[in-house]
Amino acid sequence: MTTSYFIWPESSALRALVSAPRFISIEIVEKQLRSMFPSGHPVLCSSGRSALTLALTVSEVSRSDLIGVFPYASHCVLDAVSRIATPLAGQTATSAALRVIYHQWGFVQEKNLPPNTIEDCVDTLCLPGTTLFPGGGRFEIWSLPKILGTSSGGVLWCRDEETAETVRRIRDCRGGGLFPWLIRLLSKRYPRAYSYWQSAESDMGGVSRFQTGEIFAAVLNWENFVSDRQKKINMTWSFSVDWLQKPVGRLPPVVPVSIELPERIVMDLGITSAYRMFERINNPGGRLMEKVLPIPIHQEVSESWLTDLVKRISQGKTGI
Numbered sequence: 001m002t003t004s005y006f007i008w009p010e011s012s013a014l015r016a017l018v019s020a021p022r023f024i025s026i027e028i029v030e031k032q033l034r035s036m037f038p039s040g041h042p043v044l045c046s047s048g049r050s051a052l053t054l055a056l057t058v059s060e061v062s063r064s065d066l067i068g069v070f071p072y073a074s075h076c077v078l079d080a081v082s083r084i085a086t087p088l089a090g091q092t093a094t095s096a097a098l099r100v101i102y103h104q105w106g107f108v109q110e111k112n113l114p115p116n117t118i119e120d121c122v123d124t125l126c127l128p129g130t131t132l133f134p135g136g137g138r139f140e141i142w143s144l145p146k147i148l149g150t151s152s153g154g155v156l157w158c159r160d161e162e163t164a165e166t167v168r169r170i171r172d173c174r175g176g177g178l179f180p181w182l183i184r185l186l187s188k189r190y191p192r193a194y195s196y197w198q199s200a201e202s203d204m205g206g207v208s209r210f211q212t213g214e215i216f217a218a219v220l221n222w223e224n225f226v227s228d229r230q231k232k233i234n235m236t237w238s239f240s241v242d243w244l245q246k247p248v249g250r251l252p253p254v255v256p257v258s259i260e261l262p263e264r265i266v267m268d269l270g271i272t273s274a275y276r277m278f279e280r281i282n283n284p285g286g287r288l289m290e291k292v293l294p295i296p297i298h299q300e301v302s303e304s305w306l307t308d309l310v311k312r313i314s315q316g317k318t319g320i
Helices: 013-022 026-036 050-060 074-081 091-093 144-146 161-174 178-186 192-199 208-220 224-237 263-269 301-315
Strands: 041-045 066-068 087-088 098-102 116-120 139-143 154-158 253-256 277-283 287-298
Touching: 013 178, 013 208, 026 041, 026 208, 041 050, 041 161, 050 074, 050 116, 050 154, 050 161, 050 192, 066 091, 066 287, 074 087, 074 098, 087 091, 139 144, 144 208, 144 224, 154 161, 161 178, 178 192, 178 208, 208 224, 224 253
Parallel strands: 066 087, 066 098, 098 116, 116 139
Antiparallel strands: 041 154, 139 154, 253 287, 277 287
């Protein structure tokens, strides 16, 4: 059977349960993150989607407010926004008073954004010390499963401590924590359980001490993830689309490649995401959607698999 990988790393229920008895406090995790990224104030949440609803709540928007979202926004983003306000997509999304900007796969193409912007950096692996809020927004959101491969966890980065404290109070009143996390772990064996988890997750955000052990262990391993990612991006960057600059400080989970292959060949290569749409934002402000093949380079990807993939693409031995 061909070894295959998705855009983001897979979480492990076993790893999560083994780490559970560590009982690390939320405050310790937030303090560690703050020491690594001092340009922001972290609020640990149960997921990226709960972090998004918290950011919208603190932004004091309501159902009558239109929130601009990005093309091909996932159902979890649309669901999260819809619980607080009304999402606005398409050509008019950029005219919304408040926008959720997705720096897709860690590539920052929009800067000088309005100061109330929510920057969705859910799958960006930042080097310690990297300056946060790359577009100039008010919030930056991370999804730890997409970045670190944990079973839960999100971070809402705030520009100031006062806002972060307000978010923490709202998070702590919302509930969540252990029970929703167990349902999510159960979905690894019983996929239908995931539907129950996601139907309630956006309105929660609490994190139990059973979850923080796994999260803290992954955060302490951050430098190793960065080193691994840098090596793999150097292996594959020559194949990337020519209109992107090689990222510095913010590392993507994939390298987008412009190559036309039949779907059966893509699956044979072991890239389970197949083709995806990538928004190209030109300097004059034009926006285009381009079809790309995202080559996974995250920590779960075997270096031998990636070496073989690079060799096959370089030599044109893709099986066509």
